[in-house]
Amino acid sequence: METKVDTSSILRSSNGAALAARPSQTLVSALPRPIGKRKRANVYPKVAEARQIFRGLAFYFFPNNDVSPARRMRIHKALEYGALWIKDWAQGISHVIVDRDLTYAQLLAWLKFDAMPAEVIVVDELYPADCITYRFLVDPKQFPYRVQGQPDEKPEKPCSSTDFPSTDSSLQLKPPRKDTLRQEPRSPSRTEDSNNEPRAEYQEQTQDYQLDAEEFVAELDKPRPSSTVDRRDSFDEVIREAKSLEHLPLDDEDEDAAEGCEDVGSDSQDSSSSPIPTKRPRRTGNSSRQSTFQCMEANNGKGAAANPNARTIEILEQMGRYYDRVQDHWRTLAYRRAITSLKRETRKITTKEEAVLLPFIGERLAAKIEEIVWTNRLRRLENAQLDPTDRILQLFLGIYSVGFAQASRWVRQGYRTLADLLHRAPLTTNQRIGIAHYDDFALRIPRNEVTQHGAIVRDALHALDPDFEVVVGGSYRRGALTCGDIDCIITHPTHSLSTIRALVFDTLVPQLFEQGYLRASLAASTSASSTGTKWHGAAALPTSPSGDFVGRQKKLEEGPWRRIDFLLVPQEETGAALIYFTGNDVFNRSIRLLASRKGMRLNQHGLFRDIMRGPGRVKVTDGILVEGRDERRIFEVLGVPWREPEERIC
Structure with a gap:
């Protein structure tokens, strides 16, 4: 469809003045191809008129076609917010949007111009996206919007910080404290009407970035389209339980406090804009609810690169790792759940409207997904990466x-x-x-090296008692090609835990130190009389001889130090311990949450039922052990199909 626009209509220039085109000419506006397989509508959908920040503007894109999916998305969004897409050059074009990898000289050569008309604004492809994000026409003369090789232009008057938000300051990371000041609304001069009255749509207050537990989980309680309500109702009670559990500590012995956090799915939500509605009726049919749990699906982590949302997932994972570093557990979980939803999709999610329909993705995360697809970047992540304080913090967090x-x-x-x-x-x-040993501990350990470490520990234990069993857990058991550390799960079919402790702490560890394999003890229960079940330390494999002789033997050069843990498990708890120490953490949270929904409790010691709890779900009794020895039996009792360790990569 083409729309002919009389060039006597008013188009805004960069300084707010009106440009009257010649009466004999017309601007011909085209429509891009539709996104996806839908048919082209006779009228292109637009946002409400008050939000059409590009209304009255005419955009010329360079290259000026919709072949590139990213450029097609930019054209779609520009039209949605009121702009015209001009296919053939004509007087009256207000903006030229240039792809990032092209230069100003190439633009002039293509148009066969010696210089661009003074009334035409030339900007980088990022400009429309930022205008939509900030809800007003930002200053096109700012550095991020300059095209490569574009000549410098002196602004008519200096722009203060209150006129236009800078790229860095306008999208700050969410402040950690509730008393952080709200941003003030801004109305820059470009957005003023001819009577100098600010346009109403530019006076909207920016939302407070504060997040707390109740605001965070409120996202799941918001009304949804009918296609998603069924998928979210099953977690309503869980989320309400999470709010009552947030004050409880998390430790290895009692992780029920974490169970309610399993399915939180919004980056953040302002409580003032999304109040928690009344409780929905509880759904019946446990089997239908159980099918939505992550542990019910086999996830081997393969094919991630072929996923149509691979780039979006990559950037969200980086953002999730940032929040993990700063111990923002709620947002870390939210990003992980959103990533899991995207990994299940066989089609590319390109718009906020599509993303918000997926499980565990709220409005804010949906907006971020659209930003990534549209711009191939996430401003919040870039702000975090450019923050020198964060780089120093990340350096220090790498210290053991x-x-x-x-x-x-x-x-x-x-x-x-x-x-x-x-x-x-x-x-x-x-x-x-x-x-x-900062650099050593930061290195990923190749899988074959982890196998060698496991063999050394296993051989040393078999020399003490051939019935000892050693399983290397963690990402190694899940089939990873590299690992962060080495987790040795040690058990014995007949020995009690106290006997295992005596042999490992008092005999095995000293012997391995004497052999030069163990290099440091970092945390340990040092005697058989203690009740500890873990030893944390560092080990190094011998490499080639150095040429120096010690007595009659050549001295061996040691390899890099590696983090190694010994985890002692009695035989009756082996199955539960294997689930716990295999992971991954998303899978573990999911299966523990499922156990909780069935009135049971799963931890590294076993699966229990009939647990008595006091106020605030504080555990009063341990309950009755249902199963702890057999890993497969625990899955069977919970109604979860058996998942090989390689299928637990969520």
């Missing part, structure tokens, strides 16, 4: 035994490098080891 609180304290105290810490900061022994 250093958590977020300690790393933040060092940043506040003015430390900036590892050398600063070594020479000025009071450090524990483990922290000094972590700094000394």
Whole structure:
């Protein structure tokens, strides 16, 4: 469909003045091909008139076609917000939108111009996206919107920070405290009407970025289209339970407090804009609800690169890792759940409207997905990566035994490098080891090397008692090609836990130190009289001889230090421990949540029923053990199809 526009209509220039085109000419506006397989409508859909920030503007794209899916998306969004797409050059074009990999000189050569007309604004492809994001026409003279090789242009008057938001300041990371000031609405001069009155649509308040538990989970309670209500109702009760559990601690012995967090799915939601509605009627039919749990599906992690949403998933994973580093557990879970939903899709999700229909994706995450598809970037992630404080924080968090609180304290105290810490900061022994072997611990361990470490531990245990069993868990058991550390699950078919502790802590560990395999003890229960079941340390494989002789033997050069853990498990708990120490964490949360929904409790010690709880779901009794020894039997009792470890990559 083509729309002929009388050029006597008013088009806005960069300084707000009107451009009257010659009466004899017309601007011919075209429509791009539809996104997906839908038929082209006679009238292109637009947002409400008050939100049409490009109304009255005529865009010329360079290249000026919709062959590229990304450019087609930009054209669609420009039309949706009121712009005209001009296919053939004519007087009256207000903006030229140039692809990022093209230059100003190439544009002039294509148009056969010596210089662009003064009334035409030339901007980078990012400009329309930012205008839509900020809900007004941002200053096109800002640096991020300049095309490569575009000549400098002096602004008519300096632009203050209150006129136009800068790229960095306008999209800050969400503040951690509730008392953070709200951003003030802005009405830059470009968006004023001819009578100098600000347009009403540009005076909307920006939402507060604050997030707390109730606002975070409120996203799931919002009314949804009928196609998604059925998929979300099953978790209503779980989410309400999460709100009552958020104050409980998380530890290895009792993880029920985490169960309610399993299916949280919004990046954030302002409680003022989305109040929690009244409780929906509880659905019947346990089998239909159970099918929605992540643990019910086999996920081997293969084919991720072929997924049509692979780039979106990649950027969301980076954002999720950032929130994980800063210990924002709610947002970390939200991003993981959104990523899981995208991995299930066989079609490319390109718009916010499509994304919000998926399970566990709220309005804000849906907007981010659209931003990634449209611009191939996420501004919030870039802001985080460019923040020098975050880079220092990330450096310190890479030190063994250093958590977020300690790393933040060092940043506040003015430390900036590892050398600063070594020479000025009071450090524990483990922290000094972590700094000394920082590069070693940061390296991923190849799978074949993990196999060698497991064989050394297994051979040493078999020399003590051939009935010892050693399973290397974690990502190694899930089939990963590289691992972060080595988890050795140690059990014995007849020995009690106290006997296993005595042999491992008092005999095995000293022997491996004597052999030079173990290099440091980082955390341990040091005697058989203790009740600990874990030993954390560092090990190194011997490599080639160095040429130096010690007695009659050549001295062996050691390889990089690797993090290694010994996890002691009695035989009656082996099945539950294998589930727990195999992971991944999303799969574990899902299957524990399913057990909770069935009135049971699953942890690394076993599957229990008839657990008595007091106020706030505080556990009063451990309940009755249903199964702990047989991994497959636990799946069977919960009604979950058996999943090989390689199929638990969620």
